[in-house]
Amino acid sequence: MVAAMPELPEVEVSRQGLLPYLTGQRITGAIVRVDKLRHPVSPALGNRLTGLRLNTIRRRGKYLLFDCTSQSGGGWLLLHLGMSGSLRLVPPDTPAQKHDHFDLLFEQTVLRLRDPRRFGLLLWHAGETIDAHPLLACLGVEPLSEAFDGEWLYSATRHRRAPIKPLLMDARVLVGIGNIYASESLFLAGISPLRAAGNVGRSECATLADAIRQTLQQSIAAGGSSVRDYVHSDGGAGCFQLSCAVYDRKGLSCHACGTPISAIRQAGRSTFYCSRCQV
Numbered sequence: 001m002v003a004a005m006p007e008l009p010e011v012e013v014s015r016q017g018l019l020p021y022l023t024g025q026r027i028t029g030a031i032v033r034v035d036k037l038r039h040p041v042s043p044a045l046g047n048r049l050t051g052l053r054l055n056t057i058r059r060r061g062k063y064l065l066f067d068c069t070s071q072s073g074g075g076w077l078l079l080h081l082g083m084s085g086s087l088r089l090v091p092p093d094t095p096a097q098k099h100d101h102f103d104l105l106f107e108q109t110v111l112r113l114r115d116p117r118r119f120g121l122l123l124w125h126a127g128e129t130i131d132a133h134p135l136l137a138c139l140g141v142e143p144l145s146e147a148f149d150g151e152w153l154y155s156a157t158r159h160r161r162a163p164i165k166p167l168l169m170d171a172r173v174l175v176g177i178g179n180i181y182a183s184e185s186l187f188l189a190g191i192s193p194l195r196a197a198g199n200v201g202r203s204e205c206a207t208l209a210d211a212i213r214q215t216l217q218q219s220i221a222a223g224g225s226s227v228r229d230y231v232h233s234d235g236g237a238g239c240f241q242l243s244c245a246v247y248d249r250k251g252l253s254c255h256a257c258g259t260p261i262s263a264i265r266q267a268g269r270s271t272f273y274c275s276r277c278q279v
């Protein structure tokens with residue numbers, strides 16, 4: 001069972017699912033039903049957005065960046081799903097339910113944000129570019145970008161004494177690797193989460209980089225096959241059931257060798273691993 005927090009694959013699938021419906025569409029309004037999520041939400045958001053055309057939706061880490069720039073100004077809507085946020089498309093005039101905090105209105109459809117725990121984020125950023133925004137500028141490498149590979153991981157981890165797993169989850173180093181994906185990638189690569197990052201060798205770094213990509217892409221593919229349902233569903237937080245080899249399997253047999261899966265705490269988070277397969 002996978003935790004309900006949206007991770008990089010869920011955010012990416014939301015993006016891919018929304019693009020065909022929203023690209024190039026004119027925003028006819030916005031409804032803000034909440035004062036504050038993680039930060040205060042500006043009641044003026046509606047005025048800023050109304051009349052703008054949505055050029056595209058980008059992703060940086062787990063942030064969705066709605067590009068509403070134009071020659072006459074415009075800007076960006078920056079959205080983060082937090083702990084429990086989800087996006088869906090609903091027909092115009094669909095009544096809002098509890099926890100539906102924000103609507104972005106288009107002529108044919110409504111993009112609706114539901115966020116029961118209110119850790120999400122909605123911000124307006126005026127101007128041409130958004131990459132230098134303080135929330136984005138400090139983010140590390142995108143694991144699905146060309147910049148990320150074994151060589152990059154090897155150089156980024158030299159002289160690091162911290163264990164490899166918390167380092168993989170450090171957004172200043174690498175973005176979007178949550179607890180589940182860190183645990184699963186390390187299992188796939190056969191590397192113990194306890195290893196000092198600086199002691200993971202060059203070929204192991206290559207194996208681990210591949211494992212990270214593969215784990216994320218599998219999850220995106222699993223979600224991608226149900227994108228249509230996903231963006232139109234009225235369901236939960238939109239998490240994909242990843243079939244986990246180690247995550248949340250404490251005491252259960254390793255599928256590869258039968259050893260009971262170990263669970264420990266690392267940097268305040270649960271780590272699951274096989275003490276025989278991962279060295």
Ligand SMILES: [Zn+2]
Binds near residue numbers: 255259274277
């Ligand atoms: Zn094993």
